Amino acid sequence: MIVKNSRAQRAAAHNTASLLVEALPYIQRFRGKIVVVKYGGNALNGAAEANGNGDGGESDALASFAQDVVLMRAVGILPVVVHGGGPQIGALMTRLGKVTEFRDGLRVTDAETLDIARMVLVGKVNRDIVSAINVHGPLAVGMSGEDANLITAAQSHVDLGFVGHVSEVDPTMLQRLVAEGIIPVVATIGADEAGQAYNINADTVAGALAEALHAEKLIFLTDVEGLRVVPDDPATLIHQASLDVVAEILRGGGAVGGMKPKIEACAQAVRGGVDRAHILDGRVPHALLLELFTDSGVGTMVLP
Numbered sequence: 001m002i003v004k005n006s007r008a009q010r011a012a013a014h015n016t017a018s019l020l021v022e023a024l025p026y027i028q029r030f031r032g033k034i035v036v037v038k039y040g041g042n043a044l045n046g047a048a049e050a051n052g053n054g055d056g057g058e059s060d061a062l063a064s065f066a067q068d069v070v071l072m073r074a075v076g077i078l079p080v081v082v083h084g085g086g087p088q089i090g091a092l093m094t095r096l097g098k099v100t101e102f103r104d105g106l107r108v109t110d111a112e113t114l115d116i117a118r119m120v121l122v123g124k125v126n127r128d129i130v131s132a133i134n135v136h137g138p139l140a141v142g143m144s145g146e147d148a149n150l151i152t153a154a155q156s157h158v159d160l161g162f163v164g165h166v167s168e169v170d171p172t173m174l175q176r177l178v179a180e181g182i183i184p185v186v187a188t189i190g191a192d193e194a195g196q197a198y199n200i201n202a203d204t205v206a207g208a209l210a211e212a213l214h215a216e217k218l219i220f221l222t223d224v225e226g227l228r229v230v231p232d233d234p235a236t237l238i239h240q241a242s243l244d245v246v247a248e249i250l251r252g253g254g255a256v257g258g259m260k261p262k263i264e265a266c267a268q269a270v271r272g273g274v275d276r277a278h279i280l281d282g283r284v285p286h287a288l289l290l291e292l293f294t295d296s297g298v299g300t301m302v303l304p
Contacts, residue, residue: 043282153190164198207265221282
């Protein structure tokens with residue numbers, strides 16, 4: 001029995017072929033280049049809510065992200081994943097009956113809170129991302145900034161406790177892993193020279209790693225569609241922004257809350273030699289691929 005393809009099937013096949021052809025020059029351009037992808041805890045939560053509340057939605061969102069990263073590696077791009085986990089840390093603290101205190105958007109971190117952050121970031125979120133990627137083969141290795149002196153940290157402010165900032169990056173281990181075809185997945189706990197651990201803002205870490213690795217791109221996946229001139233007005237979304245425009249928005253207070261460290265990290269990375277930085281809505285399925293491999297792209301791109 002001969003079954004002919006329907007018109008709809010032929011149209012779908014044609015669209016698929018057109019997308020592959022559209023992606024070809026981008027694949028050629030980015031082959032062999034490092035792309036640092038920051039996967040935020042808010043992006044994971046937001047995607048889970050979009051797919052349906054509960055662990056099933058979160059699993060679907062993580063599986064979709066893992067597919068994107070594996071596809072990037074399959075076509076010769078060298079991804080490095082940096083992840084946050086603020087909502088997950090907050091959820092565990094609530095379950096443990098511990099009250100979260102924030103100052104200027106940063107979580108006040110005493111010794112107990114630091115232990116919780118390490119458990120969540122290194123022991124839970126990092127392992128979940130690594131496992132989701134490794135469903136597709138032995139591709140990913142998890143690590144934190146404490147491993148191989150990747151991130152040397154210093155205390156940000158005594159009032160914040162064990163909250164740190166990046167004082168130095170040693171990318172040697174990341175470079176070795178990438179050269180072996182491995183996808184590093186980095187949890188943002190660093191340590192000072194005495195071995196004291198600190199929780200560090202993941203956006204800041206992603207920017208610092210992108211600069212140290214001379215990455216082609218730095219991409220933030222978050223729970224908003226990009227940078228807005230007016231934070232509460234979606235109509236003011238900016239698709240492209242130069243460093244001058246970014247500086248003006250920062251001076252005018254257009255980057256607030258969690259957007260401020262992202263846009264600051266984008267600007268710092270681009271000033272440091274990263275070719276392009278992007279802020280994307282991680283709740284959109286395959287937003288990473290849409291930005292990398294299509295002409296239109298999504299979100300906000302920061303360029304010199």
